[in-house]
Amino acid sequence: MxxxxxxxxxxRKSKLYKKESRAAMLFILSPLVGYLIFVLYPFFFSIYxxxxxxxxxxxxxxxxxxNYTKLLTDDYFMKSLFNTFFMMLGIPIGLLLSLLxxxxxxxxxxxxxxxxxxxxxxxxxxxxxxxVLWQWAYNGDYGLVNQFLDLIGIDGPNWLQxxxxxxxxxxxxxxxxxLGYSMLLYLAALQSVPxxxxxxxxxxxxxxxxxxxxxxxxxxxxxxxxxxxxxxxxGAQMFTEINIMTPTGGPEFSxxxxxxxxxxxxxxxxxxxxxxxxxxxxxxxxxxxxxxxxKLNDRSSFEIx
Amino acid sequence: MKNSLRVLMMxxxxxxxxxxxCAGGSSSEGxxxxxxxxxxxxxxxxxxxxxxxxxxxxxxxxxxxNPGVEVEMIVTAADQYATKLKAAITGNQVPxxxxxxxxxxxxxxxxxxxxxxxxYVESNDKINLDNIWQYGVDSYRFDGETQGQGSIYAMPKDxxxxxxxxxxxxxxxxxxELPDKDEPMTWDEFIEVNQVLTKDTDGxxxxxxxxxxxxxxxVLQSFVWSNGxxxxxxxxxxxxxxxxxxxxxxxxxxxxxxxxxxTPSIEDAxxxxxxxxxxxxxxxxxxxxPWDLATFxxxxxxxxxxxxxxxxxxGESATWVGTLxxxxxxxxxxxxxxxxxxxxxxxxxxxxxxxxxxxxxIPNLKDMAADWAADDSSMPANKEEYLQIVEDYGRALPxxxxxxxxxxxxxFTNVQPVLDGxxxxxxxxxxxxxxxxxxxxxxxxxxxxxx
Numbered sequence: 001m002x003x004x005x006x007x008x009x010x011x012r013k014s015k016l017y018k019k020e021s022r023a024a025m026l027f028i029l030s031p032l033v034g035y036l037i038f039v040l041y042p043f044f045f046s047i048y049x050x051x052x053x054x055x056x057x058x059x060x061x062x063x064x065x066x067n068y069t070k071l072l073t074d075d076y077f078m079k080s081l082f083n084t085f086f087m088m089l090g091i092p093i094g095l096l097l098s099l100l101x102x103x104x105x106x107x108x109x110x111x112x113x114x115x116x117x118x119x120x121x122x123x124x125x126x127x128x129x130x131x132v133l134w135q136w137a138y139n140g141d142y143g144l145v146n147q148f149l150d151l152i153g154i155d156g157p158n159w160l161q162x163x164x165x166x167x168x169x170x171x172x173x174x175x176x177x178x179l180g181y182s183m184l185l186y187l188a189a190l191q192s193v194p195x196x197x198x199x200x201x202x203x204x205x206x207x208x209x210x211x212x213x214x215x216x217x218x219x220x221x222x223x224x225x226x227x228x229x230x231x232x233x234x235g236a237q238m239f240t241e242i243n244i245m246t247p248t249g250g251p252e253f254s255x256x257x258x259x260x261x262x263x264x265x266x267x268x269x270x271x272x273x274x275x276x277x278x279x280x281x282x283x284x285x286x287x288x289x290x291x292x293x294x295k296l297n298d299r300s301s302f303e304i305x
Numbered sequence: 306m307k308n309s310l311r312v313l314m315m316x317x318x319x320x321x322x323x324x325x326x327c328a329g330g331s332s333s334e335g336x337x338x339x340x341x342x343x344x345x346x347x348x349x350x351x352x353x354x355x356x357x358x359x360x361x362x363x364x365x366x367x368x369x370x371n372p373g374v375e376v377e378m379i380v381t382a383a384d385q386y387a388t389k390l391k392a393a394i395t396g397n398q399v400p401x402x403x404x405x406x407x408x409x410x411x412x413x414x415x416x417x418x419x420x421x422x423x424x425y426v427e428s429n430d431k432i433n434l435d436n437i438w439q440y441g442v443d444s445y446r447f448d449g450e451t452q453g454q455g456s457i458y459a460m461p462k463d464x465x466x467x468x469x470x471x472x473x474x475x476x477x478x479x480x481x482e483l484p485d486k487d488e489p490m491t492w493d494e495f496i497e498v499n500q501v502l503t504k505d506t507d508g509x510x511x512x513x514x515x516x517x518x519x520x521x522x523x524v525l526q527s528f529v530w531s532n533g534x535x536x537x538x539x540x541x542x543x544x545x546x547x548x549x550x551x552x553x554x555x556x557x558x559x560x561x562x563x564x565x566x567x568t569p570s571i572e573d574a575x576x577x578x579x580x581x582x583x584x585x586x587x588x589x590x591x592x593x594x595p596w597d598l599a600t601f602x603x604x605x606x607x608x609x610x611x612x613x614x615x616x617x618x619x620g621e622s623a624t625w626v627g628t629l630x631x632x633x634x635x636x637x638x639x640x641x642x643x644x645x646x647x648x649x650x651x652x653x654x655x656x657x658x659x660x661x662x663x664x665x666x667i668p669n670l671k672d673m674a675a676d677w678a679a680d681d682s683s684m685p686a687n688k689e690e691y692l693q694i695v696e697d698y699g700r701a702l703p704x705x706x707x708x709x710x711x712x713x714x715x716x717f718t719n720v721q722p723v724l725d726g727x728x729x730x731x732x733x734x735x736x737x738x739x740x741x742x743x744x745x746x747x748x749x750x751x752x753x754x755x756x
Binding site: 061243247268270 | 384387388391394395412413415416417418569578708709710711714717718719721722751754755
């Protein structure tokens with residue numbers, strides 16, 4: 001940003017220019033300082049902490065790689081990694097549903113605005129509030145979910161207390177919560193698809209399915225890409241829902257995510273160093289996964305001017 | 306171009322300097338005194354509005370007696386307390402006075418965060434240690450090796466005897482003899498009366514009244530101990546869940562549901578429902594602790610009382626006593642005032658009265674507790690049981706005296722198959738002991754490293 005400012009006004013440097021550039025620097029300073037203090041510093045600090053036996057209270061002693069070697073044999077860590085990625089199954093489901101919804105709401109039928117608002121409400125609600133709400137909805141005896149299932153003659157499980165249903169229950173909730181946001185982005189993408197493509201496809205006699213596959217889907221692909229990336233990054237850091245809905249990590253640790261486990265180790269069990277090592281590994285995994293996605297996207301992307 | 310780069314570099318360097326200044330911090334922060342001579346203390350705790358109101362009263366009295374002192378209360382939600390306190394410690398902003406759980410005492414003491422209160426407590430004429438529950442004070446004694454002896458690092462905020470309540474109205478309606486308030490029932494007697502009370506009261510073919518519905522996390526200890534089992538040995542170094550006594554108690558707990566069918570539907574033990582059901586008068590037995598009393602005063606439309614838990618093989622009832630402590634930070638700028646505040650909150654009559662009036666705890670002072678127990682204007686009538694638990698037969702929760710609670714948590718996190726009947730208790734305790742021992746060994750090693 002700074003270089004850009006300098007480059008445009010290179011020929012003459014008036015006093016005004018200097019003054020303004022100083023002011024600009026001040027504006028840049030605030031996010032920069034914020035970034036240094038709240039991102040870069042904790043980032044390097046946690047890498048350092050991951051090589052120590054710090055308990056979060058006292059002194060930090062260097063222990064080399066021992067935190068990392070311990071991670072390899074930690075059943076709970078493996079389990080929480082598995083849980084975290086398992087719950088990402090909600091991402092494709094959510095994207096598919098939101099694309100369908102967006103296509104539905106993109107037509108000229110009455111009431112679309114109302115529906116858009118309804119689907120967007122969960123997005124603007126606090127995650128903590130939603131978690132409490134769903135905790136009640138999933139209650140084995142009085143919960144809305146089971147009462148509904150009861151109407152159609154199904155005896156629902158005690159969702160959050162059963163190790164086989166707790167993850168699907170959480171997936172359903174996160175899909176519901178994220179639907180509005182993805183839908184809105186898809187809607188914007190759909191509306192920016194030039195009508196002429198569909199017209200020429202019509203002239204060529206393409207059916208609806210063909211039009212979807214060959215026009216709609218490629219045209220919204222950048223949005224899909226963006227959503228997949230951000231959803232995976234967010235999904236890998238899932239914590240609040242777990243902490244509120246299953247405060248002990250679920251029966252047999254079946255709903256504990258990596259971040260939940262990190263938090264427990266760091267703040268309940270006095271192993272800040274070990275927890276830092278887990279965060280570093282998680283960060284590396286997210287980084288690698290995102291990198292792979294960018295590479296894949298590069299290979300299959302195309303541009304229309 | 307070059308210039309702007311240089312400016313950018315400068316900014317980066319100055320930001321980095323600023324940053325290191327922040328990180329370095331000064332230890333007096335958090336108790337900064339304002340210019341006009343007022344001394345400021347910070348008190349960090351967790352709890353609901355009831356506690357906050359009661360503490361406000363005690364603190365008002367404290368401020369009145371100590372002119373020029375201002376106490377700032379920092380309240381957090383229960384599940385955020387540990388996180389926020391640790392963040393404050395890491396940032397060198399330790400509050401002057403704060404809550405501490407007995408399970409945290411070892412680590413905090415090793416890390417030199419807590420001020421040793423022994424001298425103050427012993428030299429203060431207003432504090433009579435003989436009049437305060439010994440269990441409460443001993444929970445915060447630590448000599449560097451063993452908890453329960455040595456220096457006092459905190460004073461008990463409260464002691465929380467976890468007693469068993471029963472629905473008196475339900476017993477009377479069923480025409481049953483009321484349980485004895487001193488002589489514990491045997492396990493068989495307990496099951497028998499529960500089976501009688503588990504029934505369909507409105508004749509619609511569905512059971513709507515149950516014997517009980519305990520939460521394993523809080524009640525298993527009682528059954529295990531009264532059956533002669535232990536979670537951990539006296540040296541606090543060996544996990545002892547793999548004994549027949551322990552397995553029998555666990556199986557008995559699971560059988561409440563699996564075999565005797567005296568509890569609501571399967572997998573229900575961990576939901577809020579049994580608590581709700583008790584409040585709605587659907588359960589005959591349910592734990593009743595002092596912190597429940599305020600709620601039960603207004604929410605229950607039946608009469609209840611408390612009794613000892615049913616006794617296993619040993620013939621003795623057993624249960625645990627919870628506690629939280631209030632400690633002073635070593636880094637405080639006003640150690641005398643801070644300790645005085647601790648006295649106000651934990652051992653002064655004014656402070657205790659405010660808390661007792663709020664009906665959230667039993668008095669820390671024995672003489673006050675005796676008056677409290679003798680008062681029969683409010684339920685439960687047998688308040689004496691609470692005092693007996695604290696003084697005679699209550700025990701500390703198993704993980705209170707270990708460096709962390711991972712070994713203990715592991716047991717409860719993975720116990721569901723036993724409750725579902727997919728595994729026997731005997732199998733489970735055999736299987737889980739080595740893993741728990743591993744966690745405990747790890748905790749011991751971590752503690753040694755932190756010394």
